[in-house]
Amino acid sequence: MNRQPPLDIVLVAYPAAQKAALYGLTDLFAVADEVSRKRQERAAPVLRVLSMDPDRFTGASSGREGDSTSLPDAPSVVIIPPSLTGPPNPETVPELLTWLRTCHEGGSILAAVCAGTFLLAATGLLDGRPATTHWSAAARLQQAFPAIRIDPDRLLVDDGDILTVGGIMSWPDLGLRLIDRLLGPAAMLETARYLLIDPPRHDQRHYRHFVPDLTHGDRTILKVQHWLRTEAARNATVADMTSVSGLEERTFLRRFHKVTSHTPLDYLQRLRVEKSRDLLETTALPLEQIAWEAGYQGSGAFRKIFTRLMGQTPADYRRRFSPAGSSRE
Incomplete structure (x- = not known):
């Protein structure tokens, strides 16, 4: 025993x-x-x-x-x-x-x-x-x-x-x-x-949800963060973000990372993925249209970035988190 x-x-x-x-x-x-x-x-x-x-x-x-x-x-x-x-x-x-x-x-x-x-x-x-x-x-x-x-x-x-x-x-x-x-x-x-x-x-x-810090006190960078939420920024680039800030590029990159803890490109990708998550959860739009709505020119880049940040493909995410549990991809 x-x-x-x-x-x-x-x-x-x-x-x-x-x-x-x-x-x-x-x-x-x-x-x-x-x-x-x-x-x-x-x-x-x-x-x-x-x-x-x-x-x-x-x-x-x-x-x-x-x-x-x-x-x-x-x-x-x-x-x-x-x-x-x-x-x-x-x-x-x-x-x-x-x-x-x-x-x-x-x-x-x-x-x-x-x-x-x-x-x-x-x-x-x-x-x-x-x-x-x-x-x-x-x-x-x-x-x-x-x-x-x-x-x-x-x-x-x-x-x-x-x-x-x-x-x-x-x-x-x-x-x-x-x-x-x-x-x-x-x-x-x-x-x-x-x-x-x-x-x-x-x-x-x-x-995990991306919740940007808007309380850092840098009004110039805050202006860019607010602009990225507008329709005009759908296809924004880092160059566009720099232009909106009115700063020299190196200064903009340094200040943006200091107050957000992200590079401008990483921040932009996370915003786009966050928008696409909402569309995947609440609509039956095909992946190509969701990619376009989120600011991507093609679904290939969208799938790659979404998978890297979320740990699963857009299709798998939709099947798991959409109430309907289905898609038209």
Whole structure:
């Protein structure tokens, strides 16, 4: 009989933590535990989920027995869930940050979902490493922690001992990835099939919206940004943008990148792709017409740029996000 102790997974249940993630991950791991016990013909638990109050550093088992237990010194995994209002200010939970570092030193896998990445980043353990968070918070995370290599296009970054996940509701992707890591791909796939959820995704580009910064205070560049929204700018070029600014080209390029964090061409392409997304979602126009409406002279260039920025072709995007789920391409 297998007498190995269960693998401990600790959920950091800070006050604003998303309840759906806390309960959902507990249920997800409970199913994985049941699946693995049957596969191994084992009576004892394979996984044990503990909920940790950051103020007390003690936890109550989230298993079916509901017994109370102290947290292990180095659990197999520690997960910082997402939040709709943000995690606690790191300065208010210094002992939690210390505990996370200690767990990591002891061999624990650390994981964070969405806004939880901010709390994990405050430990310093993400410095110099790749990570992701919700696409809308990526710039803020980068500004607060410039040493982190943030990739907002990726939904899940598995860097071995540290995992970060982007979307608020992407905790199932994290849970399944951890089940794969802890119990193997067969247990992960069986858990996913039982719960009727897809195996882990990797990309959040097709959920990410381009929201330009219009509060930077550079009125000359703001004039160009506003002009790009007009019909006259449908076929705009970088030369046109420079002309509208009234600046010398090198000065325009430098100032534009400084306040928008994009080159003029990249900014223009993102605006066009954003417009095409709306047309793909809300109309049945053929791709050639959508390309023209967005400012492209041909559908070939449109498909190439759309796929690069969104991680899937325009046709695939329409099938996934259009209510009708069909197109005339």
